[in-house]
Every structure is written in C-alpha cells, then in structure tokens.
Amino acid sequence: MSPVHRPETVEEQQSYLRAGHSLRSWLFSTDHKRIALLYLISISAFFFVGALAAAAIRLELVTPQTDFLTREGYNRAFTIHGIVMVWFFLIPSIPAVFGNFLIPLMIGAKDLAFPKLNLLSWYIYVLGGIFVLYTLAVGGVDTGWTLYTPLSTQFANGHVLTIAAAIFIVGFSSILTGLNFIVTIHTLRAPGMTWGRLPLFVWSHYATSVILVLATPVLALALVLIAAERLFGLGVFDPKLGGDPLLFQNLFWFYSHPAVYIMVLPAMGVVSELVTAAAHKRIFGYVFVAASSIAIAGVGFVVWGHHMFVAGQSPYASVVFSFLSLVVAVPSAIKVYNWTATLYKGDISLDPPFLFAMGFIGLFVIGGLTGLMLAMLAVDAHVHDTTFVVAHFHYIMVGGAVTAFFGALHFWWPKITGRMYNLVWGRIAAALIFLGFNLTFFPQFVLGYLGMPRRYPVYPPQFQWLHDLSSAGASILGVAYALPLVYLVWSLRRGPPAPANPWEAFGLEWTVPSPPPKHNFDTPPVVTGPAYDYRLKTVRKRR
C-alpha cells in the first residue's frame, strides 16, 4: 500500500459528521456512514428490548415455581426475546452497522453501489420494528421464535399475524443490504484491490450477503403460508387438510440454519481484522480463511435437517444431515486455528478490541464443538430441546456474534466518531462480559444434560442451584453490557480526538482521517500490496 500523503489539517475535507446537522440531513442522508449510525442507534434500542425480556426470563427462573411471571407471561417473554434478538439485533448488527460503514472504506469506494437503496433498507427495518413494537404493546405472541405449526397457525391466540408481518418486512431489509454489498464488492473495488487483497472482513460480508439474498426469501414465503393458513384456511401445514407440519419446519430451518451463519460470519470477519491488528502480523493462511467463509456459506445450505432429528424426519435423512453437519464444522475449525496461529510470534497488544477478539475465539470454540455434540444423533435424542441447546447457540450468538460486535465497536469507534474512549474501562468491560457470559451459560450445559427442558418456567427443586448461578451470571452480564454505553457515549463529549490510525492497523479505512470525510477518499487510493502487509516499516513507525 503506497505510503499515504494527506494534508495535516482535517478541516479541508469536512468530516461526514459535520456535513449537515439538521434532522433532515440525517434521516434522508444516503451517505453509507450516516446510515450505519442510524442502524447503530436503532439496533441498540432493540438490543435493550431483547435484554429486558432476557432479564425477565432469568428472574423468573430464580425460583422453581412461577413466582415472577405467569406461564403465559413467560411464554411471551421468551418469544419476544427470541424474535427481537435474532431478527432485530443479531442479523443486522455487524453487517448493517460495520458492513455499511467500512466496506466502501476498505475497498476504496466513495459509497455503496446503491446509496438510495441503502437508505430504503433502513426505513424497511424501522417499519418492521414498528410492527414488533406494536405486537409487544398489544400483548405479544406465545409461539416461540420458531413459530412451529400447527401451534402458530391454529392454536396460538397471540398476535401471530403482526409478528409474521414484522419478520417478513425486516427480511427484505436484509435482502436489500445483502444485494447492495454483493454489487459493491464486485463493481467498486479501487484499482489494485484484487480479490486476493480484499480484507477478510469484506470476504466474510460477501459470503454473508450471498446467504442473505438466497435464504431470506424462503423464510418470507414460510411466513406468507402461515398468514394464508390463519386468514384463509389454506391447509398447507394442517394435517386435517392434507398438509404436513414438517413442511413448515423444513422451510423454516432451510432459512434459519443459514441465518445462524449470517449472524456469525460477519463476526468472524471482524475477528480476522482484530487478530491481525492485535498481533501486527499478517493473517496465517489468508487464502484458507477467505475460502472458509465461502465454504461455510455453501455447506451451510445443506445441513438444516439437524434441527429435526427427533421431529419425525426419516432416520436416513437424519444420518445424512448429521454427517453434513460435521463437514460444515471443518471451515470453522480452520478459521479458529488460523487465528491462533496468527498470534504466534506476533507483537500482541491487549487493548480492549483485542480482548474481545480473544474472548470470541474461546467462546466460539466451545459453541462450535458443543454444536458437533448436538450433531451426534444419539446425543441429540437426549439433549434436543433442552437448555443444552440453549447454551450451545448462546455460546455462538452471544459469546461469538455479540462479543465480536463489541470488539468491532471498540476497534472502529475512534474511526467512526473521531474520539478515543477510556481503554481501562474497555478492558474492564471485556473481562466482565467474558466472566458474566460464562457464568450465565455454562451451568445451562449441565442443566441440559440433566434433562432440563428449554422454555420451562418451572423445574424440579434440585435444579435450582444451577439456575441461580445462571441468573447471577446474567446480572453480571447485564451490567457488563451497560458499561460500554456509558464510557463510549462519554467519549463523544469528553474523549480526546482520535488519530487517523490509533491501533497502527493496516487497511484503507485507516488511511483516511477519523472521522472520515463525506466522500471518503480525496484522492482515489491505489492498492499495490497484499492485505495486512505489516512487514512495511511505514505502518509500524508512525506513532
């Protein structure tokens, strides 16, 4: 990468934050950086809503009987927790905030390929959000986030139609974001930015976008079929009218398994950036890490049956899906081992973002390998639909995706806001999140194997000590997640101005001032070397 020469004074290229202060300039801006901030605010709000529901669940589970919530209340609490967290926080979190902000910067473009479409995606997301908040206000829905039929089509009395509409709408926001990324990555790369020099963050978002575009419509159709059956009595899932309830499960999981890769692949992209920046060293096996993102996206489409081993699926199909679930674990293993190898002989800094990255690797390994346990047919027959499964996917979703989201937040915050935050508080938050998370979810593995079913507010008294441990951990986690809100917002006013490259990291986004000007690059960059070329002395020397 050519050494960067740019005017010292920042004022000449007006920072995108100061290019207009009116509400209109924010709400109708097509600048990918501003839309990323709009997303950041809206998904944080929904993270708060989901966290409230989680707090209610953990509080209820402190006692073996239903003392805090009624059974009805508990059913609605875990349903809203699932729906809000999956579709309104996890899926948009890293792609919509950091993907939007960074992909154009990382590939040397002025903006995404379709800026107006990008703004439309945010408005569709907000419209879906309104539907969810409406459903929440009028009493929520009691079918679980999986909306299994015939419960959701005939026996649920909650607001299934409005929640189906909410997920249907927000699905299109993801499709359009995915489309925008694919076209941008293909057509707007700066001269010299070949596929072999793309940052791994961009590779993982490319794989995520392919899944977003191809898998989300299947969920949209499954929701249309639920609405059609509830409104017009079309018997596609109703056994009395010749339909098959398993058809819904097949459609739902055909989307929902690739969806878990939509949630975790961007997190892997973030960790690839953080690990290389932490170690000041090129990633180990760039080609393998990039190719494993594409492999995960590909194989991810053919493993959905492992959610239905005991659901009445034919045993032969289950054996095939079980084997394929082993194959899909291989690319994830490659990534984890490559990250670890990258740290070998590095120049490792322990600033907050890099603590989050190491936390991600640890927790994701546990999540991934317990996933392999669940792929074992005989083990799944015992622990399916128990808190073992709950712990498994929280290790990947919360231990993985949310930790990486916070890592990304701490890594690119100076670039986004132009302010540095208090690094000590950052490390405290990272440690607390790691501790609180493990205390919350590791007991649930033990509970699951003991036979504690998921979605149960009541349980035998001998399980209480494990539930109390988990609830205690949840309270720590609650505080730990609130900490960054405090010191990051504090840094907006009080934080020292951030230099262009606070972590001396490698990448086009660090060659522009923080916060970057409205048009990203005053002179279109030309890329001459491979990604993460830390051997170049120029990057290392600049203090």
Next chain:
Amino acid sequence: MSTAAERLEPFDLRSQKRRADRFGMFVFLASEIMLFGPLFVAMAVYRVLHPQAAAETARHLNLWLGAANTALLLTSSLLVALAVLAGQNGRRRVVAACLLTAALLGVAFLVVKGVEYQAEYVEGLMPKIGPPSPIAGRAPTLFMSLYFVSTALHAVHVTVGALLLAGTGVGAWSRRLPLPKRAMTVEVVGLYWHLVDVIWVFLFPLLYLAR
C-alpha cells in the same frame, strides 16, 4: 434534479453504473426465484406423493384460460424486450407504446385470473369461503391450497410489474425519463417483468397440466 455527476455518485463512469444496475437486478431476481422456490418444491413433492389426487383436482382448473394467460404473458414479454431495444436506441414513442401495451396485457392477465377465481368460488373450490366443496378428502384440498397460494403470490407480482411498466412507459412518453441516457431503467423494469413471466411459465404446467 441533482447534477448528473451527483447521481453517478459512487461510480465514475456511466457504463460502470449501468453494469452494476444490471448485475444488481439479477441478484434481486435470484431472491425472487428463492421466494417462489419452496412453492415449486411443495408442488413437485405433492405430485410424487399424490399423483392420483393431482390428476383429479387439476381437471377442475380451466386449462384454456391458463393457456391464454401464458400466451398473454409471453406476448407482453416480447413487447417489453422490444421496448428495451428501443430504449437503448432512444426511440421514445416506441418504448412508451410497447410498455403501455405490455402493462395492458398484464392487466388482462389479472382479469382472466379474476374470472378463473370467480368460477372456482362458485364451484366451491375455495377453502374456507364459498359453497360446499365438490372435492372431498385431504389431498385434493391441499392441491387447491397450493394452487391458490402460488397463483395469488404470482398475481401480486404481476400487479407490481404492470404498475412499474405503466410508470416507466409514461415516464418515457413525458420525457421525464431521458432516453437513451436512462435506458437502464427500462431494462431493469423489463428484467423484473421477464422474471414474472418465467415464474408463470413454470407454474402453468405444474398446476394446470396435472390432469
């Protein structure tokens, strides 16, 4: 109207933007195909599990109206393809004429579909509403359910397509859409319409020709 450079924004060359628009539209069509995908899967599985019931129930569908609808859509596809050609050569009036006729044929498709639905309503084939259904049993009702869901979802897409065609036609006619500079808009709308036609090309045999 923002300056021309402004609208090119992330792209430097117009040709670059045109290639990106076209590629973006095909990616969107991929997501539309996946929206109808599971319906085709359900119908294919249905035809394997209940071959007999499919044959009986399909007789209740009006083959000739179905065929007429297919012809309508194929012809409107031709008109749209010609409009795209004319758009690239700046022939404003030809684009407007072709697009508006194609939109009319789309509306005709919807009218024919309405007639079919009305006939099926009278015959009682509609699930919950309407007189008692002549076909008893689970497999036939499932066939009709699949028929209604897929044709209704397709009709929604035809309606959106027809509106887009009409809008672009009027835009071309009133010069608000300068040709051939903005010919890509005509092409993108055309691509959407062709996909709606391709989906019907697959729906027609799966549904009507089961007899």
Next chain:
Amino acid sequence: MNPFWPERASVYAGHIDLLMWAFTGVVALLAGPVFLLILWFAIKYRRGQAADREHVIDQSMWIEVSWAVIPFVLTVGFFVYAAWIFVGLQRAPADALTIDVVAKQWMWKFQHPEGQREIDDLHVPVDQPVKLVMTSQDVIHSLYLPALRIKQDVLPGRYTSLWFKADRPGTYRVICSQFCGLDHSVMGGRFIVMRQADYARWLATSQVDASLAGQGKALYARLGCGGCHDGASAVRAPSLVGLAGQATPLQDGRVVTADAQYLRDSVMAPNRDVAAGYPAAMPTYANLIGEDQVTALVAYLQSLAPARSGAAS
C-alpha cells in the same frame, strides 16, 4: 441423586453417557490447545516484550490440511457410532409390549393393551422391551424420558414410535419437550419402572372393564361399523377380518401394508387411500371420535387378524 449427572434407567442410557464423556474428551483435546496457546502467546509475545519474532511463516498448506482433517477424523468415528445406535433405536423388537400414547393440549394419555388407561403417569415393567406408539390430537408435542436419554416428537395425524428397555426400577420423569402452548411446562408426570410382580399386581388392581381391543370392539359396535363392513351387509365395503398387516391394493394402483397408520387414516380420512374396487363412500369419523378411541379401534382390528381370530375378546 448426583447433582451433576442424571439418573440412568437403561443400558442404552449408559451408552449415551459413555459417548458423551468420550466426546467431551475430544472437545477438550481440540479446544484446549486453542485456549492455552492464545493465553501463552498473549503473554510471551506481548507488545514491546522482547521475544524471538524472526522467520515468521504465514502460509503452510500441510498445516492447514492437518488441522482440517485431524478434527474431522476424530469426530467421524463418534458420528458413525452415534448414528448406528440411533438407527437401532428406530426399530422395536417384535415382542415389545405396545403402549398407545395420545398427546393432547397439556396432558398425556397412556393406553395399555390390557385396557388400563393412565393420565400423565406411565407404569412399565422392568427388563422388558416397551414400544410406545404415539400420536397427537392437536399440536406437536414431544415425549421425553430423561432417565432413558430418549425423546420423540409426537405429530398430529401421524404415528411416531419410540421403544426402550428399562433395567432399573424407580420413579423418573415424563416431560413434554416440544413447545405446545400455555401449560407446556406442566404437561408431564411420573415414569414408574416396576418389577414384573409389582407391574402384574398394578395391572390387576387398576379397575378396567375390557382390554384395549375389547374397548375397540365395543366402539366398533356402538358406531355401527358392522352395518357396512360385516359380510352380510348390502353396502359394498371391504371385510376387515384379517385386514391388519396385509398388503392392500389401492384404487390408484399403489399397494400399501395395512399398518396402524393406514387403519387410522382410513377411519379419520377415509377417501385419502381408497381400497381398490370399492367406492369412496365411507364418512370421516374425525370429528366424532378422539385419537384415543381410534387407537382402541385399531387395536381391535389388529386383533381380528385370522391367525389369532379366536382370541378376539
């Protein structure tokens, strides 16, 4: 009751525990190095720390292949073993004691062949294979016996089955593990494994009018099935004596074995699989009788098989 490990009431459960322990070992083998290395590298190569950072390699084909293939090979063995015992779980031995299970929104109904009916609790004899044939009257439930490490979803309109051989008497738990609505969490009871003598005594004490087949016979008469299906009737309807288990040709050319699923569907949705050569004239009984009564009828029809037609009481 060990606070960390669930009770074990069958040999099969022992296999699962063994599999679980062994695989946890493999997990530790695969995850351990990652934890230790990250910690060690973070300390040894901390920024500004003097350390040998020369001749760094960042690309090696065979290292990549090794840590892709080795974990895969380690886990494939477990996959084969787990799949083999899972598939073995699907087919019950012929002499298994068959208990019919009907799941309804928020209760389990167990029907023993001798006629005993239980709500939420299930009594089974020890050291004898037991097969549960299950169906649901409304939504999807799932019968979960943690002590035996097995579960199986129960679907409406379809029979799913589960078999086990308990080997340790005691009282364990019956749980519904697939979310089924408001009282999903209280839909369960006691799973009581008894010695042969206690089980026989329990059967005798619980008052019961007739065996399941007997109840089916009474229902057969009350519903007037004989009006069409008995030999002397004017209506053309297939004779049901000896039908159960036979290969039955259908109108659309398919030939199906008249298993419990076919018999149930013929009662609840008659014109789905019409027998060859007969008009599709049979009315549906779906809204007349519940799933538990259908299981009684099916038990009666299965008892009409010619080989044992004598014991049709």
Next chain:
Amino acid sequence: MGAQVRNRLIVWVALMALLALTVALTFAPLGGFRLAASLAIATAKAALIYWVFMDLRTADGLTRIAALCALALLAILVLLAVIDAAVRVSGG
C-alpha cells in the same frame, strides 16, 4: 437493430409453439412422463426468455452466474425433496 428485433420475434414464435406443445401434451397418453416432459418444455421456454429477452447472450460472466445460481440452488432443493418423497412412497 433490425436483426435484434428479428431474433426476438423468432423467439416469441418459438415460445408460442412450445406453449401449444405443452397444451397438446395433456391429451397425449404419456402417463408418468408427462410431469417430466412438461417441466422440460418449461425449462426450454425459461432458457429462451433468459437468453434472448433478458439479453444474457451479451451479458458478462458475472451476470450469468447471478442469473443461474438461484436456479441451481432451487434445482438441488427440488431434486433432494423429490428423491426423499419418492423413497417414502416406495416404502423406503
């Protein structure tokens, strides 16, 4: 310009012919093969529309891949589901 118009008209005629063939197919006593035959004709129609009307003929490789990847995924899905159903029907 004229040649392109001519191509499109020819394709239109071919599409109409294929439509007539599909309709005629319903009366031909093909039995089991009718589903496969009608789907083959439909695929041919779709290919014509994609190749000429949607101008994939002059499109670059990337656009062609974008056009075909959804169809490929769908084909895999239909194939898997039909095989699963066929196995179930034949008592597998």
